[in-house]
Amino acid sequence: MKIEKSINIKKTPVLMEGAKDIEIRVLISKADGANNFAMRMFEVQPGGHTPLHAHPHEHEVFIVEGIGTFHCEGKDYHFEPEHVIFVPGNSMHNFQNTGDSLLRFLCLVPASAA
Amino acid sequence: MKIEKSINIKKTPVLMEGAKDIEIRVLISKADGANNFAMRMFEVQPGGHTPLHAHPHEHEVFIVEGIGTFHCEGKDYHFEPEHVIFVPGNSMHNFQNTGDSLLRFLCLVPASAA
Numbered sequence: 554m555k556i557e558k559s560i561n562i563k564k565t566p567v568l569m570e571g572a573k574d575i576e577i578r579v580l581i582s583k584a585d586g587a588n589n590f591a592m593r594m595f596e597v598q599p600g601g602h603t604p605l606h607a608h609p610h611e612h613e614v615f616i617v618e619g620i621g622t623f624h625c626e627g628k629d630y631h632f633e634p635e636h637v638i639f640v641p642g643n644s645m646h647n648f649q650n651t652g653d654s655l656l657r658f659l660c661l662v663p664a665s666a667a
Numbered sequence: 668m669k670i671e672k673s674i675n676i677k678k679t680p681v682l683m684e685g686a687k688d689i690e691i692r693v694l695i696s697k698a699d700g701a702n703n704f705a706m707r708m709f710e711v712q713p714g715g716h717t718p719l720h721a722h723p724h725e726h727e728v729f730i731v732e733g734i735g736t737f738h739c740e741g742k743d744y745h746f747e748p749e750h751v752i753f754v755p756g757n758s759m760h761n762f763q764n765t766g767d768s769l770l771r772f773l774c775l776v777p778a779s780a781a
Contacts, residue, residue: 554752554754556753559751560749581751586753589703589777592751615694637673637676
């Protein structure tokens with residue numbers, strides 16, 4: 554069992570090529586006994602973005618704070634808090650903070666991809 | 668691909684024995700192509716609670732709004748927005764809204780349990 558405020562969970566920079574001004578908190582993972590899927594929180598500064606990339610695993614996303622653009626397979630979609638986004642595997646996608654404040658979103662992946 | 672505000676996703680009562688004043692929105696599931704795990708939003712009225720029960724699958728929970736008590740294996744834990752909770756499989760647990768406003772939380776489960 555684990556119960557913790559997200560703010561108290563370690564935050565580390567995302568150094569992947571194509572990522573700009575992002576940090577990640579791994580909220581729930583195999584280290585907690587979660588063998589099927591992992592919950593991560595991404596924090597993106599204004600003007601920052603995740604890498605534009607594709608991979609076999611899916612994403613399940615929930616926007617907690619901030620606004621931005623979700624790019625997927627050549628199209629752009631505006632998002633704001635409480636938007637739910639499912640990104641199928643092998644979709645070319647990224648998330649951009651187009652606002653002037655912090656963007657935070659949950660992004661869950663299969664444990665094999667965490 | 669799916670992008671939708673949570674408020675626009677259908678809400679249905681949870682009629683399971685032991686549940687009180689709860690509704691569920693299935694945000695992402697197999698119907699959306701999510702074959703590994705499902706994201707659901709639970710909405711619990713003041714005084715309401717989920718069933719006190721145990722099952723083989725785990726929960727990954729994120730508190731969106733409201734306060735309450737998480738009961739797990741005989742102990743009680745207070746929670747508020749931004750609390751992250753991992754409930755291992757086979758733990759006797761429930762979630763109670765102890766506040767005077769709506770409690771909303773995300774609860775993710777393996778697709779086999781959705």
